[in-house]
Amino acid sequence: MAHTPARALAGLLSIVMLAAAALTARATESVALTGPDLVTGSGYLAAPANLIHGHFYESFPGYADFGLTIGGAFALAATGDQDPALKGIVAFLDSGGKDPHGSTVNTWTGIGTRFAAGGSIGDEALLAEVTGYNPRDFGGHDLIAALNASVCARVSAGGNTSCAGAGNYTYATSVFDQALGIIAQLRAGQASAAAAPIRYLESLRNSNGSFPSLIPDSHDQDVDSTAMAVMALALAPGSAAVADVRSGMAWIASRQEKDGGFPGASGDSVNSAGLAIQVLTLAGARYQPQIDAALGFLAAEQNSNGGFNADSGGQRGSDVRASTQALGGAVGTSLGTLHRNVRATGVPTPPPTPKPKPKPEPKPRKTPAPQPTVTVTVTQTVSAAPTASATPAAAVAPATPSLQPSVLPHSHRAQTLADMGDDSSLTTDLWWAVLWVALAAAVIIGLLYLRRRRLYPATGRQA
Numbered sequence: 001m002a003h004t005p006a007r008a009l010a011g012l013l014s015i016v017m018l019a020a021a022a023l024t025a026r027a028t029e030s031v032a033l034t035g036p037d038l039v040t041g042s043g044y045l046a047a048p049a050n051l052i053h054g055h056f057y058e059s060f061p062g063y064a065d066f067g068l069t070i071g072g073a074f075a076l077a078a079t080g081d082q083d084p085a086l087k088g089i090v091a092f093l094d095s096g097g098k099d100p101h102g103s104t105v106n107t108w109t110g111i112g113t114r115f116a117a118g119g120s121i122g123d124e125a126l127l128a129e130v131t132g133y134n135p136r137d138f139g140g141h142d143l144i145a146a147l148n149a150s151v152c153a154r155v156s157a158g159g160n161t162s163c164a165g166a167g168n169y170t171y172a173t174s175v176f177d178q179a180l181g182i183i184a185q186l187r188a189g190q191a192s193a194a195a196a197p198i199r200y201l202e203s204l205r206n207s208n209g210s211f212p213s214l215i216p217d218s219h220d221q222d223v224d225s226t227a228m229a230v231m232a233l234a235l236a237p238g239s240a241a242v243a244d245v246r247s248g249m250a251w252i253a254s255r256q257e258k259d260g261g262f263p264g265a266s267g268d269s270v271n272s273a274g275l276a277i278q279v280l281t282l283a284g285a286r287y288q289p290q291i292d293a294a295l296g297f298l299a300a301e302q303n304s305n306g307g308f309n310a311d312s313g314g315q316r317g318s319d320v321r322a323s324t325q326a327l328g329g330a331v332g333t334s335l336g337t338l339h340r341n342v343r344a345t346g347v348p349t350p351p352p353t354p355k356p357k358p359k360p361e362p363k364p365r366k367t368p369a370p371q372p373t374v375t376v377t378v379t380q381t382v383s384a385a386p387t388a389s390a391t392p393a394a395a396v397a398p399a400t401p402s403l404q405p406s407v408l409p410h411s412h413r414a415q416t417l418a419d420m421g422d423d424s425s426l427t428t429d430l431w432w433a434v435l436w437v438a439l440a441a442a443v444i445i446g447l448l449y450l451r452r453r454r455l456y457p458a459t460g461r462q463a
Helices: 004-034 038-046 066-079 083-094 105-109 118-130 143-149 175-187 191-203 223-233 239-254 270-283 288-300 320-331 423-455
Strands: 058-060 262-264 267-269
Touching (some): 066 320, 083 118, 143 175, 175 223, 191 223, 262 270
Antiparallel strands (some): 262 267
């Protein structure tokens, strides 16, 4: 009897530990199954602090980053629950909207100039295709004709670095650029015009199925670039493209780390995990364990405001660029098939981006006239100051966002966004459960201790 409380204590502690382990395993399994919270993620991208004036994202204050802006639009198209924000971006680009320093998307692409960048034009054309706009009449240009015209016939000579080879797009200096151009051409039905760019992309493939990051060939092996190349080649005809897709997916899967992420410059990269999910979902039945692990990795790197860290080993804090790739990737829809028509949805367009207020000119000081001695003749000329006119922006009625996914999911976890739970609430429930079990154990131990004191009083007790 003397050892009964000790045995009870040991037993109860074992129960507490087992309960905690079971709840922790359940939490980990739930995170892996649900992945990141897409609703709060898209809310982060649509927040006014990030989506400037409802029109663009920026890398430096006051300067629109048009590549990042289009990437954010792809992410919002994938989640499908921030249509007003998505349409605000697309309408801004289509109307030739300017950032506070006067730059437009045409400034970025160089369209209509001898410095036209084919990859950037392809990126813009793909956005029009994804969102239901006409890429042949977007932003005041026929983007498909400009993209076709940017295909290089040969390597550029001399100091001209516009073409790295036949089939490269002008000034397309990365596999990302080359892949975006191909996807835009093939989605526009330009298989013949895309044939040379496809051959050039295939020529960059490494023997193990990976692709380099830069053009001309940088001879490295990059997860992000391989993912983009695979998404492009998945649309291409021919047995060579099919083989390249299979070997590319196999190589990406082989690069996955134990935490579910993929290697980047400063640890496992959130961007790489998002792109890997998009690609591996093309063969979801084969790569389901890898997809689940990558979703769990993204969930662990998501912050309370919905944004994502750039990588697992770097500085903590939400990063807009990483969040666009993580969010679009977590849905698991390839850029080759992504579609979210906001042109005909009646979604209101945000007002124009306000121009910087000019600094007021200093008023001239009045110089006192010299004192007259005999006769004074005063002539005063008054110039009327120009009257500033301001036209108030039309009021925008709020629209109710749709929580329907943009496309049918390729895997069972790309479910309706309303069903995606917040992982932080699960963690809170876990610790409350452990606390209640511990309190119950303490009460039972206390009762057993009191019973022992009654049975074996301290005075005159035999050992």
